[in-house]
Amino acid sequence: MLLLAATTAQAQLQDSTLEKYYQLNFITPDMPAYKSLGVESSDLLRPSDVKELALMLSPFYNNGKVGIPKNFGLEFAPWKMASKKWTLSDYNSQGAKRFGYNSSFSIAAASDSTAYPAKLAIGYRFALLSKNADLLRSPYVIDYSIADKMQKLRADLETYWFETVMQRPVGPTQVPDYLEAHKADFYTWLAGFRHKDPTQTPEVQAFVAQFEKLLGKDFDFTRFKTERLADTRDKLVQQMIENYKKKYWNATRFDFAFSWVAESQDTALSNARFSSVNVWATAGLRLGEGAQLLVGGNVRLPNAKTDSSISSPLRFALSTRLLFGNQHFRFFGEGQWKSQNYGTIENSVLLNLGGEVRLSDRFWVVASTGIENLKDRATKSLYSRLVANLDFRYGLNFR
DSSP, X not given: OHHHHHHHHHHHHHHOBTTTSOOOOOSXXXXXXXXXXXXXXXXXXXOXXXXXXXXXXXXXXXXXXXXXXXXXXXXXXXXXXXXXXXXXXXXXHOHHHHHHHTEEEEEEEEEOSSSSOEEEEEEEEEEEEOGGGOTTTOHHHHHHOXXXXXXXXXXXXXXXXXXXXXXXXXXXXXXXXXXXXXXHHHHHHHHGGGSOOTTOOHHHHHHHHHHHHHHOTTOOHHHHTTSOHHHHHHHHHHHHHHHHHHHHTTOXXXXXXXXXXXXXXXXXXXXXXXXXXXXEEEEEEEETTTEEEEEEEEXXXXXXXXXXXXXXXXXXXXXXXXXXXXXXXXXXXXXXXXXXXXXXXXXXXXXXXXXXXXXXXXXXXXXXXXXXXXXXXXXXXXXXXXXXXXXXXXXXOOO
C-alpha cells in the first residue's frame, strides 16, 4: 500500500497543471522594448521571470523632475498564456514548450525632444535557466517534494494505525476498504496526538516530528483531520514555493533579447521611419544566498542613413550590477561603460546606486540615482551629470 501511495503521489505531482501551482512573482519585470527607447541611463536588461502580462511606467521622477509618466512598456507571454493545460511532465519532457514558456514579447512607447519625438519599439526575450533558476525543474523542488512526502507520511500513519493500534487481521487486499470505512476512527486517533494519549509511541512521535519538519511547529492535527488532502497539498506546495524563492531568488540564469525601434514626427506615426535594432545578453550569477552579480552587454545598430550625427554604425555598452537582499527587496550598485559615437557625446561612464522593492505579489518600485561622466566628441572635454530614476512596475499571471 505504501508503494502505491507514493507512486500515486508522484504521478499527481507530475500531472499537476502549471496554472494551479508554480507561479513565480519575485523578480522585478524589465522589458527589451522599453529599454531600447533610451528612457533610462542604464542599458542593462534586468533578468526577470516571464509574466503573462507586465506593465512598466517611467519615469515618475527623472533628473529632478516629478510628473505623470509619458512612457510605458507592456510585456506579454503568449506561450505561457497557452499553457493552462500543460502538465509538469509536458514541461520537463518537451524543450520547445520550456523555451516558449520562458519567452515573451514586449511593446513600448516614449516621447522626447528630438526632431522625431514619438518612439515605438517591439521586443522579444527568452531565458536560459539553470535548474535552480527554474522552479519547475529545480533539484530543490524535486528533493523537497512536499506533496509526495506528505502523502507517504500519511500512508505510513494509516498503516501504523491499522497494524499496531487497531490490530485487525485483515488481508492486504482488504486494507484500503477497511481504512475507508474507519476513516473517522483514524482521524480521532490523529486528533489525540496533542494530548496525553496511550497510543503515542516512539514510532508515532517520529511520524509527528516528520510532519512538523515539513509543515512547521504550528501544524494542528485536529485541523488536519477536517481538511481535504488536496487542500492540504495546495498549501504545502505554496509553502515549498516560498521556501524556494527565499533560497534561489538569485539563481544563475542567462537572458537574451532583441528589439526593433521606429520613430515618427507625430504620435499618429504618419511619417515613421526605422530608428535602430538592439540586442542584449545578460548573465545573472548567484553569489551565495544573499547576492547576485549581473553582467550584461548591449549592442545598438542605429539608422545612420537618416542621421548625419552618427559617426559610427555601432553603439555598445558593458554593464555590471551587484545586488544584495532577498526575494522582497534588493539594493544594488552598478557600473556601466558605453561607447556612443552619437551626436556630440562620444563615451560615457555611469555609476549608479538603487534598490528594487516588491510592494505586493504584483507591484514593484525601482529607484536609482547616480553620476554619469560623459566625454564631448568635439572638444574632448569631460563633464558629469546627476541622474535619478523612479519606476513603477506591475506583473500579472492570470491564474
